[in-house]
Amino acid sequence: MKINQQKCVGCGNCVPVCPMGAIYVDQSTTRATINDDACVECGACFRGMSTENLNPTMVRTVRKVAKFLRFRFEPEPDVCPTSAFEMHDLEMPRLIRQIFSDPVVEHKSTGIKGRGTEEVKTNDVNPRVGAGEVGYTIEFGRPGVGVRFFEIQNMTRELARNGITFEKKNPITHLMTNTSTGDLREDILQEKILSAIVEIKTEITRVEEVLRIVHDVNDKIDTVTAVGISTRCDENGEDKILDPLLEELGFVHVRAKTNMGLGRVTNQIELKKIEEINI
């Protein structure tokens, strides 16, 4: 992400908008500047801010006069008055920042946007987590902190060391050079992103152990993690296994995504395959 220095008037509106705190008004130039190392290319500034196309010279003059008179400007807080943000094409490894941080950029490795897969959201159509199994989404960097890939690697290595396997279609798994050791691609390790999700699955008996691993590794990496933990309900729509277990382990779990079970296969090719199996 770049800020056009000819256009920027240093109003500072964009400074708090950045989730990574990467934007500051440079006192020597009185223009907003981006700290490239902190910027994760999320697009919150470029896309999220509304814009005007005011003449920068005119705005600077008005601002100078108002400042001299100690008038307080009260513009809309989400507007860049001169459309100064510019998004440029990126190349690897920096491109990886955008792929994992900008929610409207398509994730090439999965074909879906975002940082994970369909998880249990389509478990009714595409069974991933079966009865007695537990799915985990371990999210790094969110909310609002960010993470570097070498920190994620600390976790994937520890999970792999404990014999845990990774969801094949997950974008982080795609970036592994060795899924049995949890090693990630060397060229991206220092890159910073807004967040990423590692997806795994275990038997119900390993829940306590996995959550302990996440907790212990998080102590050693300078970011936040958020775990989503999922299971299949019984035929009456009840979860009599994971819910009580989390209760017993002392984990507050008041919020959830609930798959209501309305999905089914409707693509003709897949229906044909099912028919053939049934014959």
Place this chain on the structure above:
Amino acid sequence: MTNTLHRYGSAESFRDDYIIFAIPAKGLNDDDCIPKLKDFLRICAKHNPANIGNGNRSSLAPEKGLKPSAHWTRNKKPDWNKVIDEVGKSGTVSAVFAHENDAQACFDEVVKADFGLSVNMSTSVENAKRVAKACGVSRHSVEYALPFNDPHDHLPNSQVLELSTMCGHGMVSFNFAKKMLDMVREGRRTPEDAAATLVRFCPCGVYNPVRAKRLIEEACKEQR
């Protein structure tokens, strides 16, 4: 993707926060899913949603090339039709409701429409259970959000966290949520204006302006 799992708050604080979303499964029910996704959103739009979104656009979106007069006449009216018209490819579409009866009526109609797509509800565990039961549906799977692990004290206070995490993709920064809270505290914006400003940063359309307004009002009363 909408990323609504890790909204911060107590179970009680989700009393005005019911997200219903439809998602096609790749290769299994995504052929010709766009008309179904649009119909899903049309049903949602009938039941008094707080916001709807198609993953790329919210009902209240950033405005480019504003006229200077916009500072006094800012649009705060959600546009459902734009969101519905712009569903262009297979992906998650969603609606947020601030009242359980609206969410339930919407979900009931979605069940009857029988799109064959996966439909999820993101809210408190108990809210979703009640809606499922009222509509005669058995829950298929459930993904619980566990509390944030923050051993290095990165996270801000709960008021900022509640506002910021309503955009699950992190597009509402802590600093901006705090700025909007402070602007309301200082009497420079109304809670409604502040909520509308925050909504525009969430491109998926899952940000809940009704809950945001309530949280801002409560936060301003209970100074920290």
